[in-house]
Amino acid sequence: MIEKNLDISTPDGAMNSFVVHPEERQPHPVVLFYMDAPGKREELHDMARRLASVGYYVVLPNLYYRRTRDYWLKERTEAAMAVMFEHMNALTIAMTVRDTRAMLDFVDTQPEADATRIGAVGYCMSGPFVMAAAANFPDRIRSIASIHGANLVTAREDSPHLLAPRIQCESYFACAETDRWAPRSDIEALEAALVRAGTPHRIEWYPGAEHGFVFPLRGAIYHRPSAERHWERLFELFGRTLRA
Numbered sequence: 199m200i201e202k203n204l205d206i207s208t209p210d211g212a213m214n215s216f217v218v219h220p221e222e223r224q225p226h227p228v229v230l231f232y233m234d235a236p237g238k239r240e241e242l243h244d245m246a247r248r249l250a251s252v253g254y255y256v257v258l259p260n261l262y263y264r265r266t267r268d269y270w271l272k273e274r275t276e277a278a279m280a281v282m283f284e285h286m287n288a289l290t291i292a293m294t295v296r297d298t299r300a301m302l303d304f305v306d307t308q309p310e311a312d313a314t315r316i317g318a319v320g321y322c323m324s325g326p327f328v329m330a331a332a333a334n335f336p337d338r339i340r341s342i343a344s345i346h347g348a349n350l351v352t353a354r355e356d357s358p359h360l361l362a363p364r365i366q367c368e369s370y371f372a373c374a375e376t377d378r379w380a381p382r383s384d385i386e387a388l389e390a391a392l393v394r395a396g397t398p399h400r401i402e403w404y405p406g407a408e409h410g411f412v413f414p415l416r417g418a419i420y421h422r423p424s425a426e427r428h429w430e431r432l433f434e435l436f437g438r439t440l441r442a
Contacts, residue, residue, distance in 0.1 A: 199250060200310070206259060208300035210293070213263045214238075215301075218246050219255040219310050226250075227315035227440035228305050230298065230331065231258040232324030234413075235286045237270035238262075241415050249319075252433060254440075255311040257301050261289055261324075286323055291356055294327040295334050302338055315440040319343040319432060322379070322410065325350055325371075326358035333364035341439035343370040345428055346409050348379035351387045359388045362395035369399040370435050372428050377409040402431070 200221050205212035216238065219226050231246050238260040246256040262269050262285045271282050298318075305311040316338055320328035325347015332339045342365075344350070350371075351359045369392070373385050385401060392399045404411065404424040411421040412428050 199247060201247075206257075206300050206304045208263075209296055210264050213259045213261075213297060213300060214267050215257055215259040216243050216246060217255070217257050218243075218250040220250060220253060223253070224310045225308075225312040226253055226255040226310065227317070227436070228311050228313060229254045229256045229436060229440075230301055230316065230318040230328075231256050232294070232318065232320035232327045232331075233258065233261055234322035234324060234410075235271075235282055237282070237285070239270035241413060245412075248429070249432070249436075252437075254436065255305065255308070257305065259297060259301065261294060261297060261327075264288075264293070289323075291326055291330045291358070294324075295330050298327075298331045298335060302335065313338075315340060317341045317343075317436045317440050319345065320347060321345045321412065322348050325380075329358045329361050329365060329369070332367050332369065333361040336364065336366045339367050341368045341370070341435055343372070343432055343435055345372045345412055346374045346377055346380065346407075347371065348377075348409070350380060351384040351391075359391040362388075362391040362397050365392075365395070365397045367398070368435065368439055369397060370431060371399065371401045372431065373401060373403050374407040374409050374411055374424075375403060375405050376407070379409055404428075 202217040305313040318328040325344035328342040407421045407424040
């Protein structure tokens with residue numbers, strides 16, 4: 199495996215990113231990996247490696263680069279969580295659209311990447327970001343996956359579910375049975391919007407799982423059966439949509 203830590207130039211600065219891909223049989227289809235609120239950290243690097251190990255060029259950016267290059271949540275105290283929420287709330291969908299454009303421009307220049315075949319996966323706060331990526335770059339993004347995505351339906355004018363008519367690619371939504379950031383009523387509203395728009399999609403509920411169930415270092419919240427199911431679904435989705 200080849201790993202790189204590099205900066206991707208954006209209109210707002212240098213976005214420090216982790217890139218990983220197989221050494222042989224290049225170029226590889228691309229997966230854009232959008233981080234969750236606790237920040238870019240080794241736990242996510244390991245997840246990016248797992249994706250890359252089955253044949254993908256994975257780009258994992260630090261979406262907080264406008265504020266800090268090295269933040270990640272080290273302990274779940276009230277004070278530490280407050281800092282995390284400050285970073286998260288300072289990030290907008292419009293910002294991540296610019297970041298996505300920068301990532302697309304980057305992979306276009308990389309000989310190891312097949313930039314004609316691109317998918318995206320987002321966790322927690324990044325569920326809306328992959329929807330925005332698909333909506334704003336329908337000619338580039340072939341498939342997206344939102345894993346226990348948060349705030350997919352809001353009262354704001356830029357609510358992610360309102361993007362459904364602009365999303366042309368296949369979309370997958372993994373939903374935890376217990377998730378205050380994505381209650382069943384929100385997911386039902388999301389599904390209704392996707393159905394009205396005719397957007398190809400699959401919404402799957404994960405019984406017994408809580409928000410954050412995929413992360414091995416999340417303690418009791420980590421739900422191994424659900425985490426492994428999510429990997430199976432990602433491999434199937436990207437294998438079918440990015441390797442055709």
